[in-house]
Amino acid sequence: MLVQTSPPAIEPVTLAEARLFCRVDGAGEDALLASLITAARQDAEMLLQRSLITQGWRLVLDAFPAGAIELERGTVLAVTSITYADMSGATQPLAPTDYATDLSGCPGRITPGYGKTWPAALPQIAAVNIDYTAGFGPAAEDVPEGIKRWIKMRVATVYAHREEVATTGSTPHFFVAGLLDPWRVVRI
Known part of the structure; x- marks a missing residue:
């Protein structure tokens, strides 16, 4: 059994970076964006099977x-x-x-x-x-840019489309999923 004993002290993407990427002015959406950043980091860690921040x-x-x-x-x-x-x-x-x-x-x-x-x-x-x-290290700068870009894209997508079920037939761009590939842990 694997148990987390201490969570990361910071997120790999800052609120300022998420605001800029999502084209949000002001701090009115900060609580939502912060929760989306954490959720996106957790999704990335699950998909990669690795910790990002120490x-x-x-x-x-x-x-x-x-x-x-x-x-x-x-x-x-x-x-x-x-x-x-x-x-x-x-x-x-x-x-x-x-x-x-x-x-x-x-x-x-x-x-x-x-x-x-x-x-x-x-x-x-x-x-x-x-x-x-x-983890890659204690600082956001230790996390590879491709992973941070994926997190920002995930945050922006969920921020723009808050429904649980997609109403259109669109699928994510292949290059978005591919941003994580170089750091994915693969069991053989």
Whole structure:
């Protein structure tokens, strides 16, 4: 199970950028635009299977696996802690020297350190907790422009067409969906 422990501190697109893109004058629509920016960012993260702005995540496992542990949500910036329930039920931290990380790939991976094995964890639900941060970085400038452009287009589309059901037969331009393709996490 994957649980978000800390949301992004900012959005990748500012209200000023959304206002300009939507051709909105003044701050009267700011609350709506802010909610649309958040929704568009969440949609992009779901489609891409990655975090955009730095976020905290906890991967909860019932046991240590036989091999590597994959960390989802795209670019993993750091593993902050690994804890597990030992055979007596006490929570134990795993020292960083006991495991190795490969954060260069997508998804990031954790394995036991050289010459080491995973410790014996109590056979119970949620025995292992791995806390980590993921995202392109803490600033909006860290997010690729193509993704930010997609978010702005999504905000503008929903702002202009607030109905739940489309009343026309139009479909999105192919290039709009393609803006996300270079950063999409694909499982093989």
